[in-house]
Amino acid sequence: MELEKLSLVVPCYNEEQTIPLFFAAVEKIRPILANISIEYIFVNDGSKDQTLTVLREMALKYPDAIRYLSFSRNFGKEAALFAGLEHATGEYIAVMDVDLQDPPELLPQMLHLIRQEKYDCVGTRRVSRKGEPAIRSFLAKEFYRLMNRISAVEFVDGARDYRLMTRQMVEAILSMTEVNRFSKGIFSWVGFDTTYLEYENKERAAGKTSWSLWSLFKYSLDAIVDFSDIPLAIASFVGLFSFLISLFFMIVIVIRTVLFDDPTAGWPSLVTIILAIGGLQLFCLGIVGKYLGKTYLESKKRPIYILKETDSDKKKD
Ligand code: UDP
Ligand code: MG
Numbered sequence: 001m002e003l004e005k006l007s008l009v010v011p012c013y014n015e016e017q018t019i020p021l022f023f024a025a026v027e028k029i030r031p032i033l034a035n036i037s038i039e040y041i042f043v044n045d046g047s048k049d050q051t052l053t054v055l056r057e058m059a060l061k062y063p064d065a066i067r068y069l070s071f072s073r074n075f076g077k078e079a080a081l082f083a084g085l086e087h088a089t090g091e092y093i094a095v096m097d098v099d100l101q102d103p104p105e106l107l108p109q110m111l112h113l114i115r116q117e118k119y120d121c122v123g124t125r126r127v128s129r130k131g132e133p134a135i136r137s138f139l140a141k142e143f144y145r146l147m148n149r150i151s152a153v154e155f156v157d158g159a160r161d162y163r164l165m166t167r168q169m170v171e172a173i174l175s176m177t178e179v180n181r182f183s184k185g186i187f188s189w190v191g192f193d194t195t196y197l198e199y200e201n202k203e204r205a206a207g208k209t210s211w212s213l214w215s216l217f218k219y220s221l222d223a224i225v226d227f228s229d230i231p232l233a234i235a236s237f238v239g240l241f242s243f244l245i246s247l248f249f250m251i252v253i254v255i256r257t258v259l260f261d262d263p264t265a266g267w268p269s270l271v272t273i274i275l276a277i278g279g280l281q282l283f284c285l286g287i288v289g290k291y292l293g294k295t296y297l298e299s300k301k302r303p304i305y306i307l308k309e310t311d312s313d314k315k316k317d
Contacts, residue, residue, distance in 0.1 A: 009084030017206040046074030078181035100205035102162035120192035150230040235284035
C-alpha cells in the first residue's frame with residue numbers, strides 16, 4: 001500500500017538560523033507519525049541572509065523529503081503560503097512557521113483528528129501570549145473583537161496560521177486567487193469542519209520577528225478592507241448624520257432670527273463648521289479610496305508571487 005503523504009508548507013524570510021532547528025524538531029517527532037511520509041516545502045520569501053543556501057544544501061542532502069521554492073523578491077508571508085499550498089502534493093497539508101512558535105509536537109494529534117475524527121481542518125490557538133509586549137496582546141484582542149463584529153466570517157482570537165488541512169480544503173483555498181490575501185480570513189471563509197487545539201505561546205527559537213507594531217497595524221487595516229464593507233457604510237452614515245444635524249441647526253437659526261430677531265454671530269461658527277465638514281469629507285473619501293485602491297490592484301491580475309528557483313531546477317543541472 002502506498003503511504004499517505006503529509007506536506008509541510010513553511011514560509012521563510014531571513015531564517016538561516018531557524019531552518020535547521022525546525023527540521024530537527026520535526027524529524028524528532030517523525031517516529032510517532034506512523035504510516036505517513038513527510039514532504040517539506042520551504043518557501044524562501046526573498047530572504048536577504050543565507051536562507052537559500054541553507055535550503056539548497058538541505059534539499060541536496062534529503063532529496064526525497066525536502067523541496068524548496070525561492071521567490072524573486074520578498075512577496076510577504078501570505079504569498080509564500082499560497083505558493084507552498086500550490087506546490088504541495090500531500091493528502092494532508094500543514095502550514096507552519098519555521099521559528100518553532102508552531103510546535104511540531106501537535107502534529108500527531110492534529111493528524112489523528114483529521115484521519116480518525118474526520119475533521120477537514122485542525123487549527124491552533126494560543127491561549128496565552130506570554131513573552132509578548134502587553135500592548136501588542138491588547139491591540140490584537142481588540143482587533144479580533146472588531147473583526148468579528150464587522151465581518152461575516154468568524155475570527156477566532158489567538159488563532160495562528162498553523163493548521164493541518166485536507167487536500168479538499170486546500171483546493172478550495174487555492175481557488176481564491178485574490179492578490180490581497182489575508183489568510184486568517186480565507187481559511188475561515190472557505191468553511192469546512194474546523195476544530196482548534198490550544199497551546200501556550202512559545203517564543204521564537206532564534207532570529208527575530210519581522211513584524212513591527214506599525215506593520216501589524218497596516219496588516220489589520222488591510223484585513224478589515226479585505227473582509228468587510230462596513231467602513232463604506234460608515235462613510236454614508238457619517239454623511240447622513242451630519243446632514244441631519246445641519247438641518248436641525250438651520251431650523252433653529254431661522255426661528256431665532258425670524259421670531260426673536262437674534263441672528264447668529266459671524267465667522268467663528270462658520271469656520272468651525274467648514275473645517276468639520278471638510279474633515280469628514282476627506283475621511284470618507286479616504287475610506288472609499290482604500291477600497292478603490294484594492295479594486296485597482298485586483299483588477300491588474302498580477303501574479304501573487306514570482307519564482308526564481310526551485311529544487312527541481314537544481315536537480316536538472
Ligand atoms: N515570513 C515570510 N515573509 C515575510 C515575513 C515573514 O515568509 O515577509 C515568515 C517567517 O519566516 C516565519 C513566519 O512567516 O516563518 C512568521 O513570521 P514571524 O515569526 O516573523 O512572525 P510572528 O511569529 O512574530 O507573528
Ligand atoms: Mg514567529
